[in-house]
Amino acid sequence: xxxxxxxxxxxxxxxxxxxxxxxxxxxxxxxxxxxxxxxxxxxxxxxxxxxxxxxxxxxxxxxxxxxxxxxxxxxxxxxxxxxxxxxxxxxxxxxxxxxxxxxxxxxxxxxxxxxxxxxxxxxxxxxxxxxxxxxxxxxxxxxxxxxxxx
Numbered sequence: 001x002x003x004x005x006x007x008x009x010x011x012x013x014x015x016x017x018x019x020x021x022x023x024x025x026x027x028x029x030x031x032x033x034x035x036x037x038x039x040x041x042x043x044x045x046x047x048x049x050x051x052x053x054x055x056x057x058x059x060x061x062x063x064x065x066x067x068x069x070x071x072x073x074x075x076x077x078x079x080x081x082x083x084x085x086x087x088x089x090x091x092x093x094x095x096x097x098x099x100x101x102x103x104x105x106x107x108x109x110x111x112x113x114x115x116x117x118x119x120x121x122x123x124x125x126x127x128x129x130x131x132x133x134x135x136x137x138x139x140x141x142x143x144x145x146x147x148x149x150x
Contacts, residue, residue: 001145003138004059004085006071007031007045008052011126012090015135016070017043023142028062030055066149068141070134086141090126092133094141 003020005013007029017038020027026042029035032055037043048058056076063069065084071077077087077095087095 001025001142001149002063002067003027004063004067004069004080005029006055006059006069006073006076007035008033008055009072010070010090012070012131012134015131015138019135019138019142022139023146025142030059066145068138068145070138086145088134088137088141090134091130092135092137094137 003016003025005016005027007013008031010016010029013029016027017040019025020042021040024042026044029037029043029045030048031045032048032050032052034047035045037045046058048055052073056071056073056079059069059071060076060079060083063080063083063085067080067085069076069080069085069087070090071080071087072089074095077089080087081095081097089095
């Protein structure tokens with residue numbers, strides 16, 4: 001079991017590091033540019049030059065069944081869930097096969113409305129409560145996957 005992080009815009013890296021350290025899990029951060037890593041065993045950075053899509057492609061190719069992926073990208077979530085990985089967003093919401101269809105449709109509608117100039121802004125800023133929810137959900141997922149393996 002590995003934790004893959006879509007790291008370029010990830011606001012919850014510290015929470016990932018803490019949960020990974022608690023369970024001795026490896027963390028793979030995938031990003032377009034180098035970044036500072038904690039002095040923690042098992043944390044690795046993979047720099048994938050190019051667009052954000054190249055990082056998504058790399059994660060989708062490497063994540064396997066039983067791995068965990070943290071991302072805000074719905075398309076990437078769909079790809080890794082199809083491969084059997086568990087995926088959650090930075091606010092602690094798990095991407096499930098049942099929810100992904102509706103999320104992808106909502107994303108397309110939002111893109112269309114943005115094109116018409118009818119839709120602006122983005123998600124609200126991440127709060128301390130969101131970070132706590134993410135850490136709690138990540139911990140829950142790790143335990144669920146560990147029970148399945150036992």
